[in-house]
Amino acid sequence: MSVIRDREKKRAMDSCIFCDILANKLPSSLVYCDDLCSAFMDIQPVNPGHVLVIPNKHAASLADLDEDTGAHMFRVAQRIAAALRKSGVKCEGVNLFIADGEAAGQDVFHVHLHIFPRFSGDGFGFTFGPTYTVKTSRQSLDEWAEKIRSVL
Ligand code: AMP
Ligand code: ZN
Numbered sequence: 001m002s003v004i005r006d007r008e009k010k011r012a013m014d015s016c017i018f019c020d021i022l023a024n025k026l027p028s029s030l031v032y033c034d035d036l037c038s039a040f041m042d043i044q045p046v047n048p049g050h051v052l053v054i055p056n057k058h059a060a061s062l063a064d065l066d067e068d069t070g071a072h073m074f075r076v077a078q079r080i081a082a083a084l085r086k087s088g089v090k091c092e093g094v095n096l097f098i099a100d101g102e103a104a105g106q107d108v109f110h111v112h113l114h115i116f117p118r119f120s121g122d123g124f125g126f127t128f129g130p131t132y133t134v135k136t137s138r139q140s141l142d143e144w145a146e147k148i149r150s151v152l
Contacts, residue, residue: 016058016109017110018052018054018058018112019058022056028040028041031051031080032076032079033056036055036056036068036073037053037055037056037069037072037076038053038054039054039076039077039080039115040054042114042116045116046095046124047089047116047117047118047119047122047124048090048117049084049090049116049117050114050115050117051080051084051114051116052112052113052114053073053076053112053113054073054110054113055069055070055073055110057069058110060109060110060111061101061106061109061111062100062111064111073111074113077096077113080115081096081115084117089117090119091119092117092118092120093118094115094117094118095114095115095116095118095124096114096115097116098111098113098114
C-alpha cells in the first residue's frame with residue numbers, strides 16, 4: 001500500500017499540471033480563487049460546466065491535505081454547485097466527486113474535487129461489482145465500523 005502511495009507522491013512531485021496551472025504556466029478557465037483554493041473548468045468535462053476545486057498548496061492525496069483546507073474546498077464546492085444551477089448550463093442535479101488514489105481512479109496527483117452538472121440521460125454513471133446487490137450482515141457492518149472507529 002505505501003509503495004503505491006510513494007509512487008503516486010513521486011509522480012506528483014516530478015511534475016504537477018495543477019501546480020503549473022496555479023503558476024500560470026498552463027492555461028485555465030478560472031471560476032474562483034482565494035487564499036486557500038482555486039477552481040477552474042475541467043478540460044475534459046463529464047458534462048458542460050464541470051469544475052475542479054483544488055488546494056493552492058500542493059497535496060497529492062487527501063492524507064496530505066490539511067483539514068481546514070479540505071473543509072474550505074467543500075464550502076467553495078457547495079457555492080459552485082449552487083452557481084451551476086443558476087448559470088444556464090444544463091443542470092438537473094450535481095455530483096461532487098473525489099478520486100483519492102490510483103485504485104480510486106485518480107489521474108492527477110494534486111487533490112481535486114470534481115463538481116459537475118447532471119441531467120437525465122447524460123450517460124454518466126457508476127458501475128458496480130457483482131456483490132453490490134447483496135445486503136451485508138449487521139455483524140459485518142459493526143465489525144467494519146469498529147475497525148474504522150478505532151483509528152479515527
Ligand atoms: P481524476 O481522474 O479524478 O484525477 O481527474 C483529473 C481531471 O483533471 C480529469 O477530469 C481531467 O479532465 C482534468 N484535467 C487534466 N488536465 C487538465 C487541464 N490542463 N485543465 C483542466 N482540467 C484538466
Ligand atoms: Zn500540484
